Amino acid sequence: MERVGLTPERLTRAGAELAHEVGFDEVTISALARRFDVKVPSLYSHLKNSQDLRIRIALFALEELADRVADAVAGRAGRDALAAFADAYREYAREHPGRYAAARLRLAQETAAASAGRPARPDGPGDSAGLRVGRAGRDACGPDAGCRGSRRASGRS
Template sequence: MARAGVTVERLAEAAADLADEVGLENVTVSELARRFGVKDASLYSHIRNAHELRVRVALLALAELADRAAAALAGRAGKDALAAFADAYRDYAREHPGRYAAAQVELDPETIRASAAGRHAEMMRAILRGYALAEPAQTDAVRLLGSTFHGFVSLERSGGFSHHPRSADASWRRILDTLDVALRTWPS
């Protein structure tokens, strides 16, 4: 890339692309500087440190994931909405492993409120309205869904399902069926 045109947004996009290529843990300011054809110090006029860069990649990934999930949810309700959201989540993690890893970066509450990070929980809550769950059951259900989706995706990404004859896709469908039943019959 040419020296001209380095912006915070372009740095975050380049870091996200690099994370997808080599893993988030291997994204460095030095490698990004090489890709932009500048010295490391030049990038520090746009970002404070590597942590800020990771946060910016996290925010980019969360916005992309929220947009994808929102598009998948449009016009859907109940189990259909649950499956659409879950599939969008899983597909994003498969297509963008570095970005997905960045989306797990811990963010401070103010950053969450000012970003797309809060949209995920709100979309899950919208799905759960179709199951008529009131608080605190709704919060418990959001946590169940989030931990199930993240757990499955993490195990799948690490090869945890590769040595079994049953396909991960078949298990994914069965898990979504089970979650639907659990949500419809949530204990009082």
Template structure:
């Protein structure tokens, strides 16, 4: 690519594409400069450093994932919403492994507060309202869902399920059934906080 047209947005998209190809942790400013056919130094007028580039990829990934989840959730409630929500996460993680890893980047509080992470939180809480979960059960359920989805897709994407006779899809479906049952019958009263 020619030097003309290099923008922060194009750099973030190109870095996200590289992350999916080689892994998020392997993306460097030098690698990105080679993709654009420019010297490393010329990119520093667009990004401060490698960390700034990583944050931009994380923000891009969070926004893409939020858009996909919002589309999947539209008009759904209860178990149907849970399944759509979960499948949107799983599909994104498997199709875009580098971007998914980027979305897990620990962002500072100010960046997090202005990112699509806020939309993720709002959508998760909206999903859980269908299960009538009050606080603090809602926060606990959000942590459970994130841990389950993240753990599952991380194990699946690294091939950990290939040595078993049951397909990952079958286990995923059973996991979602179990989560729905748990959310439907969440323990509320008398539970220690």
């Protein structure tokens, strides 16, 4: 059997492609091994377990989504930026339903914070949602975050 040059990054990208093709719930280490025509145990030198693979795919999808949203809102403000954000988010979900499902995976607070390049703050707003990743997500708040300055958080309507 020929060596296929497996790396965690290559397996993550292939897992994301598989999620796009068959759905996130169908992505398994066995399915990934079949894609590369290797035995399942050979993947465990690159991935801890199936949950590790799922988390890597989720972070990949979140970064991809954040980059798309960042591009959409660049140079916009107010309602125009909000509409562009929503359009980019919706388009991503429609174009990549498997990856979008991965992006909705609930992440551990430490994983979400590390993916955003900052330490975890258990008392900080929105930190457990796993939404602060990539370029666009750095200042985003999760749905239950009570973001400072928002009308909802300040009690104004």
